[in-house]
Amino acid sequence: MSKPIISPSLLSANFLNLEADLDAINRSEADWLHIDVMDGVFVPNISFGFPVLKYVAEKCTKPLDVHLMIVQPEKFIKEVKDLGSMMMNVHYETCTHLHRVVQQIKDAGMKAGVTLNPATPVALLKDIVADLDMVLLMSVNPGFGGQKFIPQTLNKLRECRELVDKTGSKALIQIDGGVNLETGKLLVDAGADVLVAGNAVFKAPDMVEMIHQLKNL
Ligand code: DX5
Ligand code: ZN
Numbered sequence: 001m002s003k004p005i006i007s008p009s010l011l012s013a014n015f016l017n018l019e020a021d022l023d024a025i026n027r028s029e030a031d032w033l034h035i036d037v038m039d040g041v042f043v044p045n046i047s048f049g050f051p052v053l054k055y056v057a058e059k060c061t062k063p064l065d066v067h068l069m070i071v072q073p074e075k076f077i078k079e080v081k082d083l084g085s086m087m088m089n090v091h092y093e094t095c096t097h098l099h100r101v102v103q104q105i106k107d108a109g110m111k112a113g114v115t116l117n118p119a120t121p122v123a124l125l126k127d128i129v130a131d132l133d134m135v136l137l138m139s140v141n142p143g144f145g146g147q148k149f150i151p152q153t154l155n156k157l158r159e160c161r162e163l164v165d166k167t168g169s170k171a172l173i174q175i176d177g178g179v180n181l182e183t184g185k186l187l188v189d190a191g192a193d194v195l196v197a198g199n200a201v202f203k204a205p206d207m208v209e210m211i212h213q214l215k216n217l
Contacts, residue, residue, distance in 0.1 A: 004188050005172065006214050007034040007065045008207075009198035010056065011047055012145045021202060022059045028211040032065040032086065034176070034196045036142075039070035042094055043143035050079050057083045067115065067176065067196075069142045070094065074101045081108045089113030089136055092120055102131055113174070117142065118150050122160045132171040134194070135160055140177030145198040149178030154190050161191035185217045 008030050013021040025033055035053060040046040057064060063086035068076065073090040080088045088110045095101045098114065105112040113134035114125065118141060125135060137156055140147035153175065164171050174194035175187050184195050197214060204210035 003215055004184070004192060004217065005031040005174075005194040006211055007032040007174070007194055007196045008201040008211065009034040009036060009145065009176070009196050011036045012198035012202035014202070015048075018056065019059060021207070022056065024207045025211075026059075026061045028208040029215045030062055030201075030211050032194075033060050033062045034065045034067060034198075035085075037066065037068050037070060037076075038143065042071050042091065043069045045143040050076075050083070053083055057085075063087070065089070065113075065174075065194075065196075067113075067136065068094075074104055077104055077108050077110075081110055085110055087111045087113055087134060089115055089134065091115045091117065091142075092124060093117055098128060099131070102128065106131075115142075115176075116156075118153070122156055122163055125160075125163065126167075129163055129167050129169045129171055132169065134172045134174055135164065136174040136176055136196075138177055139175050139179070139183075142177075147178055149180075149183045153177075154186060157187065157190045157192055179214075181213055181217065184214055188217050 038045050038047040065087045066080050066085045067089045071094050088105045102112045111133035115136035139149050139153035172193040175192045176196035179195050179197045180200040
């Protein structure tokens with residue numbers, strides 16, 4: 001089994017000392033940096049916006065994995081692209097014309113991801129999965145770090161693995177929410193490709209070591 005891609009979530013960083021946290025990420029085995037943008041409409045919280053992310057992007061040496069928890073995400077394709085992002089990930093629940101948004105993200109030169117909330121079924125991706133670079137299954141309700149992993153995600157992950165493999169899609173499967181060494185192991189065994197971890201990484205006594213452990217579950 002290949003090692004998971006590790007994408008630490010900036011949401012749990014120390015915002016008074018982002019530079020030190022980003023230095024740790026840069027020298028760790030983290031593969032990407034996960035960036036949660038919220039609007040207080042789609043989710044009941046607001047995180048950070050593009051003026052802050054501009055400086056994060058300058059400092060971070062890892063590819064940016066941008067998770068947009070906002071309505072009308074297509075309005076911000078240019079802003080996400082201008083950060084130099086590798087991935088732009090939109091929620092299924094926010095896109096009436098998902099196919100169009102996915103094409104627009106790809107036309108802008110980024111990889112396209114689609115996220116499902118915990119209650120949104122995997123089967124809804126059947127006709128778009130072949131076009132996707134990543135599927136993100138939320139394992140908590142989006143909006144906050146530090147929540148408890150929803151165990152049903154494991155069944156959903158197996159179903160998603162089957163859909164991706166059956167359709168010959170190249171999409172990676174990412175899991176976000178409540179990921180730690182214990183749930184991370186279960187997820188890797190069930191076929192996850194990418195693990196997002198906020199609190200487990202940024203609240204660890206040694207972030208670099210925690211990322212090493214997640215990488216080698
Ligand atoms: C939640 C965000 C997550 C969050 C994960 O809405 O999408 O990326 O930062 O945090 P943890 O790993 O602490 O659950
Ligand atoms: Zn996220």
